[in-house]
Amino acid sequence: MRVFETEVRVRYQETDQMGVVYHANYLTWFEIGRTELIREAGVPYSHFERRGILLPVVNVHIQYKSPARYDDAITIRTSVKHFTGVRITFGYEVFRSHTGQLLASGETEHVWVNQEFKPINLRKEWPEMAALIEEMLG
Numbered sequence: 001m002r003v004f005e006t007e008v009r010v011r012y013q014e015t016d017q018m019g020v021v022y023h024a025n026y027l028t029w030f031e032i033g034r035t036e037l038i039r040e041a042g043v044p045y046s047h048f049e050r051r052g053i054l055l056p057v058v059n060v061h062i063q064y065k066s067p068a069r070y071d072d073a074i075t076i077r078t079s080v081k082h083f084t085g086v087r088i089t090f091g092y093e094v095f096r097s098h099t100g101q102l103l104a105s106g107e108t109e110h111v112w113v114n115q116e117f118k119p120i121n122l123r124k125e126w127p128e129m130a131a132l133i134e135e136m137l138g
C-alpha cells in the first residue's frame with residue numbers, strides 16, 4: 001500500500017475556545033490528503049469533474065488521540081485502503097510533524113457517481129484511472 005504525505009500548518013481559525021483544533025477540521029485535512037493523493041497519481045480532482053464523475057462521502061470514521069494546537073505543523077498520511085470499482089475507502093493518519101505523535105486516524109468511504117448521483121463503476125467508466133487506484137493498493 002502506497003502512503004502519501006501532505007504537510008499543513010494549523011491556522012488560528014481552526015482552533016476553538018480551548019485552544020485546540022475543532023474536531024470537524026480533521027475532515028478538511030482528510031480532504032486535503034485525499035486530493036493530494038489523487039493529484040500525485042497524476043490526475044487532479046478537476047479531471048474527474050470534467051468527465052462527469054463525482055466522489056461523494058458516504059461514511060466517515062475518526063478516532064482522536066491527542067489535540068493539535070495553533071501553529072502546529074502536521075503531516076497527513078493518506079492511503080487507499082479498499083477499492084471495488086464502485087466504492088473506495090481512504091485511510092488517514094494525522095501526526096504532529098516535529099514529534100511524530102499521532103493526533104488522529106480515520107477513514108472515509110466514497111461512492112463513484114455520475115452527475116445525476118447514480119453509482120457508476122470506475123473500472124468501466126475510466127479503466128485507466130481504476131488501474132492507477134489499484135496500483136496504490138499495493
